[in-house]
Amino acid sequence: MVIGIKGKWIIAHDGEKPRLLRDGVVIVEGKKITHVGKTYNGKVDKWIDAKTHVVSPGFIATHIHGASAPKDKSFIDDVGARHFYMSSLGENLTALGKSIKPEDFHVFAKYSMAELLKSGCTTMVEIGMVGTLGPETTVKYIDEMGMRAVEGCNIEDGSWTRNQKANLYTEWLGIEHGMKLLDEAEKFVKKYDGAADGRIIAAMYPSTVDKVSAELQKAVREKANQLKCPVSIHAAQWVVEFQNMIRMYAKTPIEFLHETGLLGPDLIIGHGWAIAGHPLLAYPPEGEGDLKLLAESGATVSHDPLVFVKRGNKMHSHSQYLEAGVNLGIGCDTSPQDMLNEMRMASYTSKLADWSCFSGSAAEIHSSATLGGARAIGRKDLGRITPGATADIAIINMETLNNVPCRDPVKALVNSATREDVTHVMVDGKLVIENGELLVIDEAKLVSQVQKTTQAIWDRIPENHYLGQHSDVVSPQSYEPWDPDQ
Numbered sequence: 001m002v003i004g005i006k007g008k009w010i011i012a013h014d015g016e017k018p019r020l021l022r023d024g025v026v027i028v029e030g031k032k033i034t035h036v037g038k039t040y041n042g043k044v045d046k047w048i049d050a051k052t053h054v055v056s057p058g059f060i061a062t063h064i065h066g067a068s069a070p071k072d073k074s075f076i077d078d079v080g081a082r083h084f085y086m087s088s089l090g091e092n093l094t095a096l097g098k099s100i101k102p103e104d105f106h107v108f109a110k111y112s113m114a115e116l117l118k119s120g121c122t123t124m125v126e127i128g129m130v131g132t133l134g135p136e137t138t139v140k141y142i143d144e145m146g147m148r149a150v151e152g153c154n155i156e157d158g159s160w161t162r163n164q165k166a167n168l169y170t171e172w173l174g175i176e177h178g179m180k181l182l183d184e185a186e187k188f189v190k191k192y193d194g195a196a197d198g199r200i201i202a203a204m205y206p207s208t209v210d211k212v213s214a215e216l217q218k219a220v221r222e223k224a225n226q227l228k229c230p231v232s233i234h235a236a237q238w239v240v241e242f243q244n245m246i247r248m249y250a251k252t253p254i255e256f257l258h259e260t261g262l263l264g265p266d267l268i269i270g271h272g273w274a275i276a277g278h279p280l281l282a283y284p285p286e287g288e289g290d291l292k293l294l295a296e297s298g299a300t301v302s303h304d305p306l307v308f309v310k311r312g313n314k315m316h317s318h319s320q321y322l323e324a325g326v327n328l329g330i331g332c333d334t335s336p337q338d339m340l341n342e343m344r345m346a347s348y349t350s351k352l353a354d355w356s357c358f359s360g361s362a363a364e365i366h367s368s369a370t371l372g373g374a375r376a377i378g379r380k381d382l383g384r385i386t387p388g389a390t391a392d393i394a395i396i397n398m399e400t401l402n403n404v405p406c407r408d409p410v411k412a413l414v415n416s417a418t419r420e421d422v423t424h425v426m427v428d429g430k431l432v433i434e435n436g437e438l439l440v441i442d443e444a445k446l447v448s449q450v451q452k453t454t455q456a457i458w459d460r461i462p463e464n465h466y467l468g469q470h471s472d473v474v475s476p477q478s479y480e481p482w483d484p485d486q
């Protein structure tokens with residue numbers, strides 16, 4: 001099957017960098033892009049007429065929690081734990097998480113992929129589905145939804161616990177506990193890498209820098225070198241973690257990853273904002289500090305701005321990391337799982353952090369969401385539209401109420417486009433969205449399932465909150481409910 005796309009703009013790649021091709025064509029044969037140019041005279045089975053659209057590489061989300069993020073929506077907004085520096089890790093999210101029944105994860109997983117595809121996202125680095133749904137079901141769902149996904153098993157030998165009201169610390173479970181999980185993670189990589197017709201990229205997921213001991217981090221490093229698979233860990237993600245790392249090791253999270261050797265070009269760090277020198281931490285860097293360690297290692301930081309914006313916080317800054325030589329990807333972490341929205345947040349938070357209009361430019365952000373993500377997972381064939389690349393493509397209409405007048409489609413993508421403007425999404429040369437319609441799942445049915453499932457979760461919160469609080473106490477309604485007849 002040969003598919004041709006005629007686009008008003010193509011965000012193409014000239015072999016060195018992204019370039020804008022006006023009134024061009026992209027030809028896809030099987031899974032590959034075979035031609036990018038002004039015209040094409042060969043045989044084409046199906047034309048996609050994108051005459052008012054931009055044709056972009058599909059976005060690569062470098063941090064996703066597909067099974068659990070949907071529950072955050074309308075729940076974590078406007079709330080947080082003051083004593084945890086406004087994070088809801090260890091607080092609201094724990095009660096919400098415990099209120100989910102195993103069957104709920106199935107609905108959420110499919111919904112997350114539907115949300116992401118609709119925002120032009122073609123690849124996700126997803127953490128959590130394997131642990132909640134099991135490997136077989138996870139791979140089956142990804143296969144059905146037509147996405148490309150990096151998946152792996154959780155590895156840790158510590159757990160967060162607390163004494164007193166807010167003294168959260170790591171309780172160590174013993175290295176044997178971690179080594180057993182590492183064995184399972186290795187089995188997953190060996191069995192599932194390349195599954196779903198090559199769309200599964202198997203990885204290893206040591207959970208968080210403060211729940212994986214130095215010994216276990218070294219063992220993960222050794223195994224990753226053998227298996228040659230990507231690794232992702234949560235690190236530098238909240239104030240309590242940063243402070244606990246200083247207390248435990250007298251090292252920042254990034255310094256500790258450097259010391260254990262886990263920091264390397266195959267490592268993706270979610271979220272990586274809590275580094276020495278960040279204004280919220282009052283911890284000055286030594287020399288060039290964490291940014292230099294990150295840059296020299298070739299590791300990727302997944303910039304996932306929305307979840308932190310909700311807490312009044314931001315990375316300092318997208319542009320400063322890039323300038324220091326750090327590879328950045330963009331991810332979601334919370335709901336809505338919308339790459340266009342995260343790209344916008346990444347741009348705006350960078351400008352705010354630097355007090356500068358030059359910071360977080362559309363080109364920087366678009367490149368992080370495509371080429372940065374591809375580099376993060378070691379795939380030179382993704383994140384670009386060029387002959388020989390794999391055909392993961394998003395087509396977005398620029399002549400919509402959101403986007404007119406459009407002069408520069410990259411700026412419009414970052415500053416004004418929404419999911420409603422995404423008309424076609426192709427993964428591995430196959431259309432999963434056509435004319436705005438998801439071809440892989442019944443959207444209306446999915447929406448109704450998600451609403452019902454999540455209502456039941458909210459109703460179970462009092463049983464699982466550490467103070468027995470109801471969902472409307474934990475996360476109050478914006479306006480007090482009112483019944484005029486009462």
Ligand SMILES: [Zn+2]
Binds near residue numbers: 063234270333
């Ligand atoms: Zn996360």
